[in-house]
Amino acid sequence: MAFSFLPAAQSWLLAGCGQSMLVLADSLAMPRGLVRLGYHVVTVDRDMTKLRSAVDSMSIGAAVAHADALPFDYARFDAVFVHQVFPDIKPETALPELARVLKPGGRLLISYLGRDDTVPWVQRLADLVRTVDPTAMTSPSVEQALAGVKDTKHFIQTESRSFRYWQPISRQGLVEMVSAVPAVAALDEPKRQRLLDEATEIHDQAAGYQQLRLPYLLRCWRGVVDTDSITNPIRRETSALSIQL
Numbered sequence: 001m002a003f004s005f006l007p008a009a010q011s012w013l014l015a016g017c018g019q020s021m022l023v024l025a026d027s028l029a030m031p032r033g034l035v036r037l038g039y040h041v042v043t044v045d046r047d048m049t050k051l052r053s054a055v056d057s058m059s060i061g062a063a064v065a066h067a068d069a070l071p072f073d074y075a076r077f078d079a080v081f082v083h084q085v086f087p088d089i090k091p092e093t094a095l096p097e098l099a100r101v102l103k104p105g106g107r108l109l110i111s112y113l114g115r116d117d118t119v120p121w122v123q124r125l126a127d128l129v130r131t132v133d134p135t136a137m138t139s140p141s142v143e144q145a146l147a148g149v150k151d152t153k154h155f156i157q158t159e160s161r162s163f164r165y166w167q168p169i170s171r172q173g174l175v176e177m178v179s180a181v182p183a184v185a186a187l188d189e190p191k192r193q194r195l196l197d198e199a200t201e202i203h204d205q206a207a208g209y210q211q212l213r214l215p216y217l218l219r220c221w222r223g224v225v226d227t228d229s230i231t232n233p234i235r236r237e238t239s240a241l242s243i244q245l
Contacts, residue, residue: 005030005033005111006163006165006218008161008163009111009161009220010034011210012220012222013081013109013111013220013222014037014072014079014109014115014237015078016107017039017078017079017109018024018078018079018103018106018196019038019039019046019078019108020039020042020045020071020076020077020079020082021034021039021040021041021042021077021078021079021080022042022043022044022072022076022077022079022080022098022101022182023040023041023042023043023080023081023082023083024043024044024067024080024082024083025043025081025082025083025084025085026083026085026188028043028060030081030083031043031060032060035059035082036061036157037074039060041060041061041105042060042062042063042072042077043060043062043063044062044065044066044070045062045064045065045101046064046065046066047064048064049206050182051063051183051195055073057093057186059199060201061100066089066092067082067089067094068089068093068094069097069216070087070097070098070100072217073085073098073101074101074102075100075102075103075104075106076099076101076102076103076132077101077102077103077106078102078103078106078107079102079107079109080101080102080106080107080109081109081110081111082108082109082110082111083110083111083112084111084112084113084132085099086105086110086112086145086146086148087112087140087144087145090133090148091148091149091152092148095148095152095154095155096151096154096229096230098154099154099155099226099227099230100230102225103225104227105224105225105237106224106225107222107224108155108222108223109191109220110146110216110220110221110222110223111143111218111219111221112118112145112146112219113142113165113217113218113219114139114140114141114145114216114217114219115137115139115178115214115215115216116140116164116216116217118214121205121206121212121214122198122214124140124200124202125137125202126179127180127200128195128199129178129181129184129195129199131195132181132183132184132187133181133183136181136183138169138235141180142188142217142218142219143219145149145189146160146219146221149221149223152204152223153226153229154225154229154230155223155224155225155226156224156225156226157181157223157224158221158222158224159221159223160220160221161219161220162208162219162220163197163218163220164215164216164217164218164219165215165216165217165218166213166214166215166216167211167213167214168211168212168214168224168228169211169212169213169214169216170211170212171200171203171204171207171212174200174202174203174212175181175196175199175203177199178195178196178199179192179196184196186218204231211213
């Protein structure tokens, strides 16, 4: 799904942030977008090949690292921006490390875009696809995705907001989305066609005379680092490799 970060959410998250920013994201789109806004960006990923091949701008710094072992000095950044990857890190080890690399008064920004499965037609579609793959359409909800930051002691003045995002989808687009599920593609042709016909019927019943839109929620969270919670600001040993661009 093509997603452009919502301007209202972007303004809310970035309000009052300094210029130096560490970005952990699921793609290079976010760090590149922040560079275009004038931020001094460093991004990290565990895949060195991905960074070498994808970071094509001299304005973006990069390091092979993980959130719980960052190869940066204490109080290096004005802000840390974590987009779409917070469910993949361990809050108990990552949050102290993210706090460590923030300057006093620095901010942690977290965002996660998740499908809103409370909409009835989306739930019907998910139930249909799960008849052939029980794990399909089971990405974490926005609440589950950010649960690990709820009771953090490393950040104060915490706030969160949700922004709704609607992704237009045509009948053909919905059929292609369902067809792309590996378990659906593996069905024999008659069964596959029956399932796709049912998906088309769900689309037509929900859309009526209007174009159907997939509902998403963008949950945003921000907090200011509590430097008193960092008792030992000592850089830990790590095998992380920095890439000079």
